[in-house]
Amino acid sequence: MKHLLSIADLGADGIEEVMRVSDSFVEVSERAIPRVPALRGKTVVSLFYEESTRTRLSFEMAAKRLSADTMNFSVSTSSAKKGESLRDTCQTIEAMGVDAMVVRHSSAGVPWQVRSWVDCTVINAGDGWHEHPTQALLDCYTIRGSRGSLDGLRIAVVGDVKHSRVARSNVLAFTMLGAEVTIVAPPTLLPPSLDGWPVAVSHDLDNVLAKVDVVYLLRMQAERQSEALLPSLREYTARYGLTRKRVDLLPEDALIMHPGPINRGVEIAADVADLPRSLITRQVANGVAVRMAVLFLLLGSEPRA
Amino acid sequence: MVDITGERMADVLVAGGLVQAVGQSIDPPAGATVLDAAGCIVAPGLVDLHTHLRQPGREEAETVETGSRAAALGGYTAVVAMPNTEPALDSAAAVREVLELGMSVLCDVRVAGAITVGRLGKDLAPMGEMADLGVRLFTDDGDGVQDARLMRRAMEYASALGVTLAQHCEDKVLAAGGHMHEGEWSSRLGLPGQPAEAEELMVARDITLARLTGGRVHFLHLSTAGSVAMVRAAKAEGLAVTAEAAPHHFTLTDAAVASYETNFKVNPPLRTDADVAAVKAGLADGTIDAIATDHAPHAAEDKEVPFDQARPGMLGLETALALALTELDLPIAGVLALLSWNPARIAGIESAHGGPVAEGRPANLCVIDPAATWVVDAGALASRARNTPYAGRKLTGRVHHTLLRGEPVVIDGAATR
The missing domain is CATH 3.40.50.1370 (Aspartate/ornithine carbamoyltransferase)
Structure with missing residues (x-):
């Protein structure tokens, strides 16, 4: 699987798999140095068009513990305030060479739209009233x-x-x-x-x-x-x-x-x-391990294109 | 040949903007252009009661000229331009500007005037001065007239002018914030919906007001089973009501929004399977008089945004005929009644459009191959905008030629200018 947009995409088996992988990342989180090199060289961007503390930090910590590079795009400090369209922003960020976008938006469906505009992995971190x-x-x-x-x-x-x-x-x-x-x-x-x-x-x-x-x-x-x-x-x-x-x-x-x-x-x-x-x-504590599992399953198994 | 009088095999001779002869084996005069219509249907040109040409104000989406080209390619010889431009077409001066822009384009451009000043729903627009310019339909389309007293007065005033009020039925308070049909899909997709009842409340109100005033009301883009049922009952009662439906309301449902593709956002929104079936039944039994496109071009920047921020509307002129031929289980004459002579009558332009193909009539004609199949290519459309929900869809029925006042504006599926 390349993207995680709806929980329905995973199905029961997919959820079970994420939970099994999460078990091993809980163990990682308990180490003195809670970090593994699984996603070394990968870049994960958080694209947050809506205020969020726990989800954004949780994804960021998960990515860092997997040794991925992380970048943050939040709307208050970004070109979206200058009137750049969502599509242009996504394509600009992708052009920098990212492997995954973690998208939060107050409008339902935005992660589906982003998926149609970019080639990288898209993870839904909450879209409007729709899914999380x-x-x-x-x-x-x-x-x-x-x-x-x-x-x-x-x-x-x-x-x-x-x-x-x-x-x-x-x-x-x-x-x-x-x-x-x-x-x-x-x-x-x-x-x-x-x-x-x-x-x-x-x-x-x-x-x-x-x-x-x-x-x-x-x-x-x-x-x-x-x-x-x-x-x-x-x-x-x-x-x-x-x-x-x-x-x-x-x-x-x-x-x-x-x-x-x-x-x-x-x-x-x-x-x-x-x-x-x-x-x-x-x-909250489990959130980090579970998001490590999601990032690992979506990005870890394939070499970077 | 198919027209309001029936079907027959015939050649048509056109000169000086008029049909000169209709008959078997007419020999073309020397130097005449001969358009092959073998295997095709010659019909009166189509008439669209509901076109957004976007001029003035949103020329990045469409202009009178580009919209007229799309219309001609779709088989239309006349369109009624909606008044929700910027500024609104709410005065003789504003109407005259669009009529002048429409003088030399590829279809006959008629104008619907606004019912209220600025389409703001507060004060009556000068309907008389617009009627003097030939305006026969008035509407605040994009919005319904919310104030029942104002709508009553508009109906009363309009009755002296012999014009028709066309209503976009939507109770704004009940529909507020809704970006799609409220129901199973909006609930699943987490999008705020507008209930069918927001449309139906205003249909019910305006039928009641038509009964009170005796005024003529045309219902724009009916989309719900409840609306169709109310109009059917109003007609049975003998009230002076007419109605139209848009192709997307008999070919698409709210399930399409699951893609979050903003080309499926339209107002009134795509409804349910049951509503689609009711609209089709209304078209078949005469409850709904006309198919009108609600052709609503939008620039890419107004559509490549989150679904709840996108402008509602979709292109329609180049796909309406084929959708009707493909999706409606009606004889060709029934489809053409809905697309040509019925809307011509509602628009008050039956002397020039939609009439029988007969000697002495204006040569506003189209030639249709009802069996030709084609795939909609958004990039190949003549509209300035690209917001069709039908890209990639295979349709049956294609316009070969269109004649406007005798001039072949479309030959072999290509615009001549």
Whole structure:
């Protein structure tokens, strides 16, 4: 495989392969000098048209630990501010001789467009509301680390599914690996159509929590109030937030996850995020190893053209 | 030969801009140009109710001249230029400028005037002075007139002028922020959608207002099953409504957007299979009177951007006839009714276009090979822009010759000037 645009491109076998390779890169990350020469001589460019801290740093660290050269293109310091088109920017960067572009954009579909304009590997680091495949991979990897497998697990994805690239990729990944997914949200924060989504839907979080192995919370953005999607964040928290009281409804061993950055007190109570069963920091740590695996699988097996 | 009166085998003699004779085995006078139409269909030239010629204001995308060449190559002898230029065609002066640009080009250029000043939906544009220049259709196309009271007044005022109001049906508030059809595909692709109901609300409103005012309304580019059903009912009721559909709304669905290819972005957006079927049924049963291209050229820099930043619209003039012949299960006379004489009647130009091919009529004709197959090559199109969604698609039916007022402007599929 040359590109990673949608998690669907990988399929269940591809996800399993990424997870197997991630195991060895977790081991690398634990070394005194956490670096291997696997991608020496390769150049990975981060093309970020949207603010991001963790994803950009995670990819950069992953590339560096594989000994790749890294470059950063972020919109605030770049020619995009001077009016250069996306296509021109991509082709200019490719002309410098890069092996992979890691693309983040606030508009859905941009990585697909970039792929049509350049010859190098393209990795989707999040496109609009659409997909965030490496987040799905690191989440699957994190669940697998705690539970051994996703097969048969019951996972609740809670919150703003409509505007969430994490939800779109994760629903695909979780279900491909055999989990049963229930999405829990007010109707205004669901996609307009769920035809073809292999999920159950609920508007009653309390009822769902007792029957899950993992509760996966999505970030709630304050501007949803002004779009008439919610009366208030306060009402959202009351009905859909993971409060301390709701944690008691969860089975003993159920896990709590969140892609970050978290809004403490909105979708998750401050003390809940820090409970031992919360995997939020583990997700971040695993992100580097999983992205090393992705870069290695896409770039490591073939000699540079 | 196929025209509104039926089908027959005949030669056509043209001189002085007029059809001089129609009959069996006419001997060409000495020095005459003879255009071979063996195996082809001679028909009245096609008429497009919905062309964006982009002049003035966006000449990098199209001009009256380049658009007219595309039209002639597509078999059109007349197009109605939409008024959403920059500035808008909302006064006699602005209309006159485009009419003058259209005097010497490769098709007859008629103009639709704006309903409101600047197409801003606030004040009525001077429809009377534009009607005096021959404008017969008025529209704020690109936008619908949002204000129901203003639309009511426009219908009432227009009725005294004998003109037709053409509506781009879209409730802007409900459609706000939508870049494709809202549904299964928009949900999957993470793109904000606009629901079919945004179109249907305005179709319903304008049918209601047509009933109230008795005014004539033409519905532009109908795209949803619900809209087709409402227009069918309005016609059954006897209201003075007509409708058109664009080729892309009976040949493409929202599934095409999965590529994020911006040439599939159009407004109204590509809809579902069920909507395509309803549009085809509406074309077949007469609910939809005409096929109109909504030919909307855009420069590459307006399309090589993220999908949600791209301008909506696609080229249509050079592919409409072939798409209709390829995709619609209609006899050739039915297809030509939708592309020629019905739109000519709606545009109010039936004295010059779309009429029977008969002695004394203006020689606005096209010659079509209905069996010729060809592959759409975006680079070979005559439009200044390249935004066709059909590049690489194999189509059946091709225009061989086009005659404008007797002048062969297209011979053997090539423009003569």
